[in-house]
Amino acid sequence: MLKExxxxxxxTPLREGGSLPGLVEADDLGTYVMKFTGAGQGRKTLVAEVVCGELARRLGFRVxxxxxLDLDxxxxxxxxxxxxxxxxRSSAGRNLGMEFLxxxxxxxxxAFAVSPEEAGRIVWFDALVNNVDRSWRNPNLLRRQGEVWLIDHGATMIWQHNWPGAETSAARPYDISDHALRPFGPDVAKAAAELAPLVTEDLLAEVTAYVPDVWLADEPGFDSPDDLRRAYARPLLARAAVIHERLQGDQ
Incomplete structure (x- = not known):
């Protein structure tokens, strides 16, 4: 369970994002970037943030x-x-917050550079989750004390928006031609050798369990939140073993 x-x-609103996230303060004295169930793609964006954010953390990325965050x-x-x-008003109840860095x-x-090894790890992870929002126009990366942090994973796992076609969607290649880190010569093969074996059924069950039931309830075609959690895990497990061989635009 995530901290509540x-x-x-x-x-204040943060108008850089299309979904209008906001900066908020909470009763734990923390300051958070908040994403709302009433914005954009709603709760599915928040599900993607949790699954991909927690998966990235367990694979050694800074997130x-x-x-x-409960909103009155x-x-x-x-x-x-x-x-x-x-x-x-449209986001009453449970929403998602990311600690403000x-x-x-x-x-x-x-202005900044990363090594081919680090670039390769990030490109591989983005390919795994099919992140379509890490371009040079909008890297969704932060630099803090010389380290790179990954943020904004709402535009990932696009197959969740059409579950009947999820298998076909998840099997497609990943285009890195526009990726923010492509100019740094990402060593994706090395990253795959290191990271792919870590993406197991148990790990995916762990990270999908962090998604609150309320964001998974009443999804057409699924009998329970746990049934939907398994649907999120299956494409990621399948992609982990092969996605490094299905990159496009790397020349």
């Missing part, structure tokens, strides 16, 4: 700690921005 906290103050829609009354008001800078591939 209650939102005490909505600080901001995740928490669930009464907070909307204090917001002058109508768009924010509507978002808060003070002092972190957005990763600029023209």
């Amino acid at each position: 906290a209650i939102v005490t103050r909505y600080v 901001p700690p995740l928490v669930t 829609p009464v907070l909307a009354l204090a917001e002058p921005d109508q768009e924010v008001q509507e978002l808060l 003070s002092g972190a800078l957005g990763f600029d591939p023209l």
Whole structure:
């Protein structure tokens, strides 16, 4: 189970993202970047954040700690921005927060460099989860104290938006031609040899268990949240063994 906290103050919207995440404070005295069930693709974006974020953490990547944040829609009354008001009102209950990394800078591939080994690990992971949002235009990487952190995994596992076609979707190659780290000569083969054996049924069961039942309930075609958790795990397990051989645009 993820750590739980209650939102005490909505600080400001973060308009860089299309789903309008917000900076909030919580009753544990933490400051979080909050993503809302009422925004964008709703709860499926939050499921992707949890599954991919916790999987990345267990594979040795730096990812901001995740928490669930309980939101009282009464907070909307204090917001002058109508768009924010509507978002808060439509997101009552459990949402997702990522710890705010003070002092972190957005990763600029023209200003910073990473080794082929680290680039290879990140490209391999993005291929595994089919991350379509790690381009040079929007790297979704942070640099803090000389280290690279992975953020924003809501645009991953796109097969979850069409479960009847999930198997076909998950079997497709991954295009790295636009990837932010492609210019650094990512050593994907080395990353695959190191990381693929770590992606096991047990590990995927562990990370999918972190997704709250409320975000998995009432999904058409599934009898229970655990049934849906297994559906999330199956494509990742299959891709882990072969995805390094199915990269496009690496020339």
